[in-house]
Amino acid sequence: MELRDALLRIxxxxxxxxxxxxxxxxxxxxxxxxxxxxxxxxLVLGPxxxxxxxxxxxxxxxxxxxxxxxxxxxxxxxxxRVVVRHAAEAxxxxxxxxxxxxxxxxxxxxxxxxxxxxxxxxxxxxxxxHAGHDxxxxxxxxxxxxxxxxxxxxxxxxxxxxxxDSGHDMSHGEHAGHDAHAGRAVAVDGGHEGHDxxxxxxxxxxxxxxxxxxxxxxxxxxSQAEDRDGLKLDRLHVPLGPAxxxxxxxxxLRLTLQGDVVREAAVEPLAPAHHAAAAPYPxxxxxxxxxxxxxxxxxxxxxxxxxxxxxxxxxxFFAVAxxxxxxxxxxxxxxxxxxxxxxxxxxxxxxxxxxxxERSRTLRRLMAGIGPLGADQARAAGVTGPALAAGGDAYxxxxxxxxxxxxAAAGCGDTGTLDPEEGDGPRGTVAGAIPAxxxxxxxxxxxxxxxxxxxxxVIVASLDPDLDELAYTQSNLAGMNHG
Amino acid sequence: xxxxxxxADSAPLWTVLVLPLxxxxxxxxxxxxxxxxxxxxxxxxxxxxxxVARLLVKQPRRTRSDDVLLLRxxxxxxxxxxxxxxxxxxxxxGSVSDLPEGVVWFNAMEALAWAAxxxxxxxxxxxxxxxxxxxxxxxxxxxxxxxxxxxxTVALAAGSLRIGDIVRDQAGLWYVVWMPVAFVIYLxxxxxxxxxxxxxxxxGADIAGGAAAEHSGVDRILFRGGRWLLLVVAAAFSVPFFxxxxxxxxxxxxxxxxxxxxxxxxxxxxxxxxxxxxxxERYLEVAWVVLLxxxxxxxxxxxVVVLNR
Numbered sequence: 001m002e003l004r005d006a007l008l009r010i011x012x013x014x015x016x017x018x019x020x021x022x023x024x025x026x027x028x029x030x031x032x033x034x035x036x037x038x039x040x041x042x043l044v045l046g047p048x049x050x051x052x053x054x055x056x057x058x059x060x061x062x063x064x065x066x067x068x069x070x071x072x073x074x075x076x077x078x079x080x081r082v083v084v085r086h087a088a089e090a091x092x093x094x095x096x097x098x099x100x101x102x103x104x105x106x107x108x109x110x111x112x113x114x115x116x117x118x119x120x121x122x123x124x125x126x127x128x129x130h131a132g133h134d135x136x137x138x139x140x141x142x143x144x145x146x147x148x149x150x151x152x153x154x155x156x157x158x159x160x161x162x163x164x165d166s167g168h169d170m171s172h173g174e175h176a177g178h179d180a181h182a183g184r185a186v187a188v189d190g191g192h193e194g195h196d197x198x199x200x201x202x203x204x205x206x207x208x209x210x211x212x213x214x215x216x217x218x219x220x221x222x223s224q225a226e227d228r229d230g231l232k233l234d235r236l237h238v239p240l241g242p243a244x245x246x247x248x249x250x251x252x253l254r255l256t257l258q259g260d261v262v263r264e265a266a267v268e269p270l271a272p273a274h275h276a277a278a279a280p281y282p283x284x285x286x287x288x289x290x291x292x293x294x295x296x297x298x299x300x301x302x303x304x305x306x307x308x309x310x311x312x313x314x315x316x317f318f319a320v321a322x323x324x325x326x327x328x329x330x331x332x333x334x335x336x337x338x339x340x341x342x343x344x345x346x347x348x349x350x351x352x353x354x355x356x357x358e359r360s361r362t363l364r365r366l367m368a369g370i371g372p373l374g375a376d377q378a379r380a381a382g383v384t385g386p387a388l389a390a391g392g393d394a395y396x397x398x399x400x401x402x403x404x405x406x407x408a409a410a411g412c413g414d415t416g417t418l419d420p421e422e423g424d425g426p427r428g429t430v431a432g433a434i435p436a437x438x439x440x441x442x443x444x445x446x447x448x449x450x451x452x453x454x455x456x457x458v459i460v461a462s463l464d465p466d467l468d469e470l471a472y473t474q475s476n477l478a479g480m481n482h483g
Numbered sequence: 484x485x486x487x488x489x490x491a492d493s494a495p496l497w498t499v500l501v502l503p504l505x506x507x508x509x510x511x512x513x514x515x516x517x518x519x520x521x522x523x524x525x526x527x528x529x530x531x532x533x534x535v536a537r538l539l540v541k542q543p544r545r546t547r548s549d550d551v552l553l554l555r556x557x558x559x560x561x562x563x564x565x566x567x568x569x570x571x572x573x574x575x576x577g578s579v580s581d582l583p584e585g586v587v588w589f590n591a592m593e594a595l596a597w598a599a600x601x602x603x604x605x606x607x608x609x610x611x612x613x614x615x616x617x618x619x620x621x622x623x624x625x626x627x628x629x630x631x632x633x634x635x636t637v638a639l640a641a642g643s644l645r646i647g648d649i650v651r652d653q654a655g656l657w658y659v660v661w662m663p664v665a666f667v668i669y670l671x672x673x674x675x676x677x678x679x680x681x682x683x684x685x686x687g688a689d690i691a692g693g694a695a696a697e698h699s700g701v702d703r704i705l706f707r708g709g710r711w712l713l714l715v716v717a718a719a720f721s722v723p724f725f726x727x728x729x730x731x732x733x734x735x736x737x738x739x740x741x742x743x744x745x746x747x748x749x750x751x752x753x754x755x756x757x758x759x760x761x762x763x764e765r766y767l768e769v770a771w772v773v774l775l776x777x778x779x780x781x782x783x784x785x786x787v788v789v790l791n792r
Contacts (some may be wrong), residue, residue, distance in 0.1 A: 014533060045692040076542040076543070
């Protein structure tokens with residue numbers, strides 16, 4: 001239909017992009033982000049709002065553990081998916097993605113035999129990579145099935161929806177989904193019970209669902225436990241997944257929530273792609289690692305990389321704090337730093353950012369007292385770098401980053417040789433026994449206990465571990481074992 | 484029966500149809516302004532229209548074990564609440580229906596937004612979505628009482644709950660001059676009721692969009708559009724309450740209303756860029772311990788003035 005095609009063309013011109021970044025793909029991610037900003041394509045917060053799924057780097061997992069697949073299944077049509085493996089191909093791949101949105105394949109909903117084979121495999125729902133959807137893996141499965149049933153029960157009502165375009169699309173999607181199911185035993189509770197449950201009803205409908213001894217639509221009811229005030233509240237197991245917006249790449253955090261308070265947290269770094277042959281240096285720590293390996297590295301280059309790394313972390317921190325203006329500034333400054341701007345230019349870019357963040361009393365009052373990590377505690381846990389130097393709460397760590405950004409920006413032009421003994425990488429010492437980020441991940445669970453969700457996000461953002469370092473160490477060890 | 488519901492200022496019937504359209508146009512204009520501010524150039528001002536076009540072709544989405552009825556009810560309720568609240572909004576000196584208890588009507592319709600956002604967050608059966616819904620409730624607890632005190636102060640000064648009377652009473656001196664505290668509190672609550680700017684925790688980025696995380700297609704258009712409508716309506720109400728309504732030299736009443744509303748909206752939209760998102764755990768304390776006593780004191784001052792004149 002003319003109108004729908006015109007709207008699709010508008011959608012394809014500026015699709016909402018969901019970034020799924022795999023560990024070890026920092027350079028490609030930076031290139032993709034710059035390219036997206038240049039085109040003005042919005043970065044969306046979740047699969048519900050996304051048109052184009054851009055997988056950056058190579059995932060180390062596949063099959064039922066593929067969290068990128070789970071994201072794909074949770075996206076509504078029209079949708080397209082592309083993979084960016086190298087920084088150089090970012091622009092071409094994005095063009096391809098935009099073109100793919102106009103193709104008829106973009107409107108085919110996924111078949112319902114998605115990953116994790118249905119609700120009986122609860123580990124499947126735990127791998128819902130995105131943002132703690134308990135059902136993201138099965139979302140499409142459930143959704144398609146429901147859509148199919150809706151097509152059944154109120155087929156005509158939908159077809160005649162007053163909204164000509166979306167109604168048309170809906171029925172197209174639903175009937176396609178329905179046809180895909182025709183004659184298949186639907187995995188969800190068997191076709192019939194799924195159909196009965198379709199009437200809606202909530203996960204709280206204790207009285208209604210007598211099936212499965214406490215299971216609702218295949219999911220077990222939340223167990224109860226005492227909370228900090230001694231009340232018995234439900235405990236939810238929520239995985240905060242790798243594709244969450246403004247989240248450290250490759251980090252999967254399994255939270256146990258009561259209400260929105262974190263009771264337990266368990267860190268689960270994602271497995272990197274197995275390329276034992278060529279393990280690239282983690283992008284942010286590269287200058288120091290090269291210097292430690294014996295190469296001659298300029299101090300200016302290391303300063304520039306440090307500045308960009310902290311600006312990257314600050315960008316995520318301000319995004320979690322909800323201050324869009326500073327996010328834009330930080331990302332712009334990061335781009336300039338990595339593009340080789342002179343020290344003077346870089347300073348003019350970062351000074352307003354530093355000044356505004358330091359002067360903001362609201363920010364201070366909001367961030368004070370969150371995630372305290374005393375210097376002694378940090379040293380005992382093996383933490384190095386800014387988290388140790390700040391020796392305080394999230395606000396102090398942010399100030400530490402800002403100070404280091406200012407110093408590093410001023411030192412961009414230094415042509416002296418980098419001494420591997422002096423100076424830390426962005427997260428801490430690169431030459432230590434364990435990667436600096438591993439120590440940060442070690443203190444994280446304890447710091448998150450008892451924190452409200454927003455505070456938990458601030459704590460993670462203020463530590464900002466770089467899981468590329470872990471991926472590098474693991475691949476190196478694997479390489480050594482093989483070779 | 485001229486004294487029936489409409490009162491002396493009852494407007495003709497076509498205004499009932501024009502009102503939602505006018506509000507939608509105003510909301511689009513404000514959204515374009517915000518997009519231009521965010522993008523830094525005028526080209527990005529078209530993005531709201533582009534967003535609507537993009538969302539129209541998206542498939543509506545269901546999640547597992549979701550409660551579709553309540554979800555859709557919540558999503559639809561938000562714009563409806565905004566339009567209903569605007570029924571008593573005077574453009575110039577005439578509103579669609581100048582109810583004798585217009586202030587209470589405004590407050591009641593804006594309270595429907597509480598239900599709307601919570602239902603929209605609860606419906607999809609998603610953790611982060613639910614957290615967003617509950618955040619809005621705690622935000623409501625924080626802003627509602629000072630807000631009600633502020634608008635009660637206005638009604639107190641005019642001696643009437645009818646918005647037409649409140650506007651008439653400001654023919655001489657605008658209320659903002661002698662109850663500035665109430666004005667500031669009102670602006671803060673306008674931001675909070677539309678969960679905009681520093682009060683956007685319910686749909687915050689840290690919970691992947693919060694109450695709006697699982698919406699797609701038309702649901703999303705309705706919810707986001709409802710939010711813009713609510714912001715426009717809340718800002719528009721500050722004009723008859725505090726800024727003299729349609730009073731002013733040279734221009735006709737309706738033009739003054741539009742100009743004053745535009746000024747307030749520019750300020751409200753701009754404030755978002757200046758301040759990070761305020762978390763309710765920190766704000767609740769401020770709201771109850773600082774703002775509420777201040778608003779009561781302001782009411783006391785106004786009451787004394789009213790008694791003495």
